[in-house]
Amino acid sequence: MSASSDRNRRLVLAERPKGMVDGRTVRLEEKTTPEPGAGEALVRVRFLSIDPTIRTWMNDAPGYLPAIEIGDVVRGGGIGEVVSSGCERYREGDLVFGMTGWQDYAVVDEGAGAMQVLPAGVDPLVALSVLGVTGMTAYFGLIDVGRVAEGDTVVVSGAAGATGSVVGQIAKIKGAARVVGIAGTEEKCAWLTEELGFDAVVNYRTDNVGAKLRQLCPKGINVYFDNVGGEILDICLGQLALRGRVVLCGAISTYNEEGPVKGPGNYRNLIVMRGRMEGFLILDYFDRFPEAQLEMFGWVTEGRIKHSEHIVEGLENAPDALNLLFTGGNTGKVIVKLD
Amino acid sequence: MSASSDRNRRLVLAERPKGMVDGRTVRLEEKTTPEPGAGEALVRVRFLSIDPTIRTWMNDAPGYLPAIEIGDVVRGGGIGEVVSSGCERYREGDLVFGMTGWQDYAVVDEGAGAMQVLPAGVDPLVALSVLGVTGMTAYFGLIDVGRVAEGDTVVVSGAAGATGSVVGQIAKIKGAARVVGIAGTEEKCAWLTEELGFDAVVNYRTDNVGAKLRQLCPKGINVYFDNVGGEILDICLGQLALRGRVVLCGAISTYNEEGPVKGPGNYRNLIVMRGRMEGFLILDYFDRFPEAQLEMFGWVTEGRIKHSEHIVEGLENAPDALNLLFTGGNTGKVIVKLD
Structure with a gap:
């Protein structure tokens, strides 16, 4: 439990970036911390989930x-702590997960789906990575869209990223005969083969x-999980096996x-290969998160799914954290930790 | 029934075309007409089915x-008449359908799937168009791959072609709310709306x-049946409705x-649209042709499916007939009628 400051620092979109986010893209503003009304709670943001999709927004x-x-x-997911509450759904001290935005404080209402209270004992970093949107994206993308099957050859790009690293591990759990990761440094490659x-x-x-x-992949690619597009997508399409699936993530x-x-x-x-290329968005799977999170939690507990978080300190560094995803500067999930 | 000549004219591939087929692509050869052995029959080719896929081969x-x-x-499908037979499967006078190749005479063996005997009373032109590979391509592509559903907006390119024209009509039968055809002349466009x-x-x-x-298509495209690729595919992908399907034919x-x-x-x-783009080949559906042909035959008989054949006379004109598909010179199914 912590007292709230009366100043709320917020990163607002100052201009639309051309290419990478830079010093002009966002502006740090200070506003008075909002007061939660009836049916609302005030949340002190603790962690921001840094995801490529933020750049598209x-x-x-x-x-x-x-x-x-x-x-x-700037819109984005995160985890915060309830510091004052005017409703029954949230109690002071609760850790809550949802769209916090890039700011120190967020007001959340008790409406359905607003924010999820984190169960006691769940590490917030795990909640943001493997049990969060990135892990769920790997789970439903590979299993539901990619229909991974025993004996498959699975290729995943962005393999050392938060989603890609989980995709490869789930593929092995599901009996894939061969899992190949595409990444951009020797360190990442070593992590994928030696650790994951x-x-x-x-x-x-x-x-x-x-x-x-x-x-x-001498027999061709049965499932290609695409995080990157471009040239690598093209190459993998050219090497699909019969009835191969391309999961567009x-x-x-x-x-x-x-x-x-x-x-x-x-x-x-x-x-030629009677293949399928299909896109998906994780927001269509929110109602199926509980089943998947339970299974994933089991795998994590058993040590079958390993994860890595790349922590960046300080709200003001969120734009740089976002750029890491595009320069390949991260291994695993990028998370901004607020002061 | 007709007597066979001892000369078999054959169009052989002389050089691989760059771009359109031209005078150097094929060479007319005359060989002695082969003698059917035990378990074989000699077929006088009557009609050739001219399909875009031949160009890819x-x-x-x-x-x-x-x-x-x-x-x-040159490989290609067609219909011929059995002129002499050394096996039980084929009798003299039977019309048979299969891979005849671009020649006057073909030898067919009685092995499974070699050639199909046309049921009595079926017009060979209909057998090559709506009941043949092109019609079946429309049927399985739209229904099985495209999962056309009531109320859908369906767009089809190459709409005045043998497959496209049937796709649009099946879409209407299946309850599509709006069927839009893309074609290249005013005559074709008028045929599509006024006749089909x-x-x-x-x-x-x-x-x-x-x-x-x-x-x-103000609500976007639910099914795009693609016969052409290129720019038009790109445009339709950009206008997909939620969970839209692109059938790559x-x-x-x-x-x-x-x-x-x-x-x-x-x-x-x-x-963004959680869409699916999927390719298929009609050869995967051969075992399901009977059900589809039966349904299609019913629609043709009821006048719900109309068809058009574009007849080119003479084996030697088969290369020009193939080019019609690429210049858009045909309406409906292109068939070469042999002398």
Whole structure:
């Protein structure tokens, strides 16, 4: 339990970024900390979940959620502590998970789905990574959309990221014969094979991705879990096995691009191989989180799913934390820890 | 029943075409007409089914079937008449359907799946179009892959072609609220709306396809049946409705291209819309043809499915007939009638 300050620091969108987020993208504002009304609670934000999708919300473009307006607090998920409450749903001291935004304090109402109270004993870092949206994205993307099956060859890009690293481990649990991760440094590659149990890795900065994949996946790719788009998506489409599935989770290589995005010319291989390429958004799976979180919690407890968090200190460093996702500066889940 | 000549004219692949098939692509050869052995029959080819996929087999590239070898008869489906038989399966005078190749005579063996005997009373032209591979492609592609549902907005490209024209009509039968065809001449567009019951059309040569589709499909596209690839695929991906399906049937706009094919940059909309893009090949559905042909035959008899054949006379004109598919010179199914 902690007292609240009367100053609320907020990072608001100052201008729409072209390419990477920079010093002009957000502006630090101080406002008076809001007072929670009836049916509301005041939450002191403790951790921010840094996700690639936040970058897409900064564009003035249609998406699955409206763009963040200029002058609005940057949208994003996080975990906070209830510091005062005017409702029954939240009690002082509760840790709550939801869309906190990039700010010190958020007001949350007790309406359905507003924020989830974290069960006692759950580490907030785990709640934000494997049990959170990124872990759930791996779970439903691979199992539900990718229909991973025993004996499959599974390839995942952004493999050392929060979602990719979990995808590869779930694939092994589900009996995939071969799991290949694509990442951008030797350290990441070593982590994937030595710590997480990936069968093989491709370093996209130093390897010839197409040739290496062809060697590692001689029977073709049954499931490609795509976090990056671009050239790597194209290569994997060209190496699909019969009835291969491409799970479109993200396209991080394209989020900072201006103008039209280059599409994957090998999409025609979907015809030859009777393949399927399908996109999904984790928000469609919220009602199925409990079952998945339970299973995931079991795997984590048994040590079958390992996770890593990359902690960045200080609200003001949230923009730099976001950029880590695009420069590949992180291993595992990027989380901003507020003072 | 007809006597056989001792000369068999055959069109063999002389060189791999770059772009459109031309005078150098195939060579007319005359060989002695083969003698059917035990378990075989000699078939006088009467009609050739001209399909875009034949063009893909002429490339020296991996596909769902091996490339046609230089010097081999051009592969292709057709209907012929059994002129002499050394087996029980085929009797003289039977019309048989199968891979005849571009030649006057083919030898067929009685092995399973070699050639199908046409039931008495079925018009060979209908057998090659709506009841044949092109009609079946429309049927399974739209129903099985596209999962067309009542109230859907369905868009089909290559709409005046053999497959596209049937796709649109089946969509109406299945309760689609709006069926929009994309074609390349005013005559074709008029045929689609006035004869076949399409709700609306886009002339891709004269209309702004993106703007017109946006106007015609204000709620977005639930099923896009793609016969053409290229720019039109990209536009339709960009206008998908929530959980929209893109059925990849062909990519005729790209088959004559050299070098890498431009991919659809709007593929990312599959994520936003939770869409699915899936390819298929009709050869996976051969065992389900009887059910579909029965249903289709009923629709044709009731006048609910109309069809059109574009007949080209003479074996030697088969290459020109193939080119019609790429220049858009045909309405409905292109069939070569042999002398």
